[in-house]
Amino acid sequence: MPGQISDSSPEDPKTDVADELMDEKPINIQVNTSANPPQRSLVGYASMYGGPLPPAEEIARYEKVLPDAANRLFAMVEREQSHRHKMDEKLAEAQIEDMKKMRLERARGQRYGLGIGVVAIISGSLIASFGAEWPGGVIGFGGVATLASVFVSGRRRLDGPDYPEIEE
Template identity: 35%
Template sequence: MQRHRGPLPDPQQLVEYENVLPGAADRIIAMAEREQRHRHDLQQAGLKQRFAITRNGQRSGLTALAIMAALAAYLGNIGHPGWAVVAGSLDIVAVVTIFVVGKRLGGDAPTDRASAENRDGAEQRTPERPEEEAPQLPQQRTDGVAPDSDGGSEA
């Protein structure tokens, strides 16, 4: 059983491609380089977006916290100490909840390693036994003639 892992065919297969179609190996390598560059650009864009979302969320949370603290101070100042305690308590509970939940969740989205592995060059293998091979689909005709309904050949 042969095993190969990576975005490119093994060197022997590249030689075979080159023998069949001169320049094919260079085209295959260029295609892999473009794909890698594209993948890196997408990852970079995703990281920038997550950073921007996190930063905006922190700013919004800080603003809301400041507003609630100001409201609590205002309510206490105008003679409503009960409502001031409620507003201040909500503030404290919200901050504690964010920290506790953030710690439990790990602060990051789960990653799908299986899809990343497949995308980055899943293991390709050659089956040893015929029963391991993928099912064969019927051959499609390119001459425009439909095969008989019983699957036989034309007379």
């Protein structure tokens, strides 16, 4: 039958599938039924290059297949480079803006901390001046010690790997 492969000999017309498909040169397809099938190997070729453009020889081959391919390739690379530069600029601007905001937040936190510390010391002093020295001392010292611990732990967090260095 046409298009089928059988286990018969190469002279059998049933195995000559290619002859029905191509009139130029017949190809005999044989099925090996022995216990040791023939060895097969696959040969491949790989090429690598760095950068946005392939080597000049490859560009010349592109140009043979598709006229004006080199110009289109160069235009694409130029657009990509321009895009990358714009993205890098936007990233740098965003990082600068983040650093400015962090600096403002730190300054605001320091002002609030100063205010809370002053209020704690004044409150403790007033309470102590009315005769309750221990409660006044606990309030004054406790407020200042709590603020100091917050500033120390906040400094450690800012010095971690997730935050950029902030110079004052």
